[in-house]
Amino acid sequence: MDVADFDAETAKYDSRPAWDRFFLGYPISFERFDDAEREGIFVGRFEHAIFVIYWAIGLSLLRLLFNKFVARPIGRWGKIKEAPVSPPRKNTDLEQVFSTCRGRPKKHHIERGVAVTGLGYKYVARWFDRRRRVGQPTQLDKFCEETWRLTYYFAVSVYGFVVLYDKSWFQDPMLCWLGLGSQPFPDDVRIYYYVQLGMYVSLLAFIARDNERKDYWEQVIHHLVTISLMGFSYVQGYYRIGSLVLLVHDFADVFLEAAKAAFNLKYQATSEALFVVFAVAFCASRIVVYPWWILRNVAIGLSTVAVRMGGYNWFYLVLLGTLQILHLFWFRTIVVMAYKFIAKGKLEGDARSDDELEDSEDDDDAISVASKKDR
Secondary structure, three states, X not given: OOHHHHHHHHHHOOOOOHHHHHHHEOOOOHHHHHHXXXXXXXXXXXXXXXXXXXXXXXXXXXXXXXXXXXXXXXXXXXXXXXXXXXXXXXXXXXXXXXXXXXXXXXXXXXXXXXXXXXXXXXXXXXXXXHHHHOOOOOHHHHHHHHHHHHHHHHHHHXXXXXXXXXXXXXXXXXXXXXXXXXXXXXXXXXXXXXXXXXXXXXXXXXXXXXXXXXXXXXXXXXXXXXHHHHHHHHHHOOHHHHHHHHHHHHHHHHHHHHHHHHHHOOOXXXXXXXXXXXXXXHHHXXXXXXXXXXXXXXXXXXXXXXXXXXXXXXXXXXXXXXXXXXXHHHHHHHHHHHHHHHHHOOOXXXXXXXXXOOOOOOHHHHHHHHHHXXX
């Protein structure tokens, strides 16, 4: 690509207002967006968020219908546990200690419960574990979540590839930066944005009631960062690089959700094979392709095209870097799961989720026996 083209565009907008220079950097300007609209080019605006809300509501309703008429029947056919965890044996002292917990009970909570009641450490730990699980999603609820995500990620990955494979910036990512502020915004790419933004808003709305994970806050940060990146890239005209970021991220999740669904259906061998594919896809897409194809391109593109970094551009770089930090965090989790898989010869489920507690009528009696041994 000829750098002289970029220099010409930069010189054209050299004398624009200080507000534009600070926030947008070169060569973007608010006047350029207005000119593009007058020329009949679609320009993203913050008021278009109403379309995202429509998609979020529609996808949430579709999820409820999918769970009722598709996922739950499949889960019941697979004899996935549907009954909720029953409350532990009533203990006022332990209940009082549990009320002081914020989230998962820590070691000092258990030790305090032992001191107050005189019961064994194992008994108190399991009592707290069961008490915490009361009212949480059942195994069937988790399966419904997994199959919904599997269906969505598969559909949106296929759609994203079909939409982008013939686009010029898919073949040459540097074209993401040519003509910033006046690039046409194709309808199919705009729908891709609306659907993805709507889905992440929906996921953020459901995250509190979905399967509790050890990486709950990392998931919240990921969704907020993704929504922020998509929203600001939409209104600033960075939709080309934004669409590539989305395409890279959705691919591996298909195999993750498929592996978890197969695991809950007791298809152990299938689940393990899918986990291996997911691990390879995750490492390839988010540890190799994302930093090399996306982050590197953004750094080169902004330094070449923007010349002077605007406030929004620094904001993008921070958010994109935050995503990569989260990728490394989850990469560590995958390595831990892979190590256990190799060491034990079998997959033990999602390391981010709580281990399922077996709930039976004799469980409290079994804990009582364990507590006597523990003393």
